[in-house]
Amino acid sequence: xxxxYLFLAVIVGMFLAACxxxxxALGKMIDRCPMExxxxxxxxxxxxxxxxxxxxxxxxxxxxxxxxxILQEGRxxxxxxxxxxxxxxxxxxxxxxxxxxxxxxxxxxxxxRRDAVLSATPTVATPAxxxxxxxxxxxxxxxxxRQAANFLVDALVKKD
Numbered sequence: 001x002x003x004x005y006l007f008l009a010v011i012v013g014m015f016l017a018a019c020x021x022x023x024x025a026l027g028k029m030i031d032r033c034p035m036e037x038x039x040x041x042x043x044x045x046x047x048x049x050x051x052x053x054x055x056x057x058x059x060x061x062x063x064x065x066x067x068x069x070i071l072q073e074g075r076x077x078x079x080x081x082x083x084x085x086x087x088x089x090x091x092x093x094x095x096x097x098x099x100x101x102x103x104x105x106x107x108x109x110x111x112x113r114r115d116a117v118l119s120a121t122p123t124v125a126t127p128a129x130x131x132x133x134x135x136x137x138x139x140x141x142x143x144x145x146r147q148a149a150n151f152l153v154d155a156l157v158k159k160d
Contacts, residue, residue, distance in 0.1 A: 005070045005078065012085045016063055019092035020056035026099040027052025033106040048102075055095050062088045 030048040066088060069081030 002071070005081075008082070008085065009067045009070050012089060013063065013067070015089060016059050016092055019096055020059055023052045023056055023092070023095055023099060024049075026096070026103060030099065030103050030106060033103070033110065048099075052095075052099065055091075059088055059092055062091070 027048045027050075062084060066081050066084030069077045069084060072078060072081070
């Protein structure tokens with residue numbers, strides 16, 4: 001039965017190594033995302049790059065005692081080791097999901113800010129081509145429908 005526990009420790013170790021690399025990469029990407037007040041932003045231990053490095057160290061610090069506990073002979077230490085391995089995997093997965101969500105939110109926010117700057121510049125609107133089935137409708141009605149749809153989509157997407 002020890003072979004099964006050793007196999008579990010190796011699989012969890014490979015999973016944690018991959019998660020640690022991904023966490024550090026996501027932390028660096030989040031740290032590079034531009035902020036509104038980027039000039040006054042301080043880089044400290046709480047910045048995303050350092051926080052994800054710290055999370056990767058915590059993963060390693062919890063993995064080693066869990067692996068040690070799995071390889072012991074006592075039933076309670078094996079159970080404690082398996083529980084520790086499971087908790088470390090959940091911590092890694094939660095950290096990955098949270099980092100990805102933060103990165104997505106920051107990118108969406110910078111995209112809407114960029115779109116707001118682009119929409120502030122005056123442009124000449126060109127009407128969209130009318131499909132043959134709506135040709136007999138009132139002139140300009142397709143523009144109204146398009147503007148109403150854009151307004152509704154913007155109202156649903158906007159989360160301020």
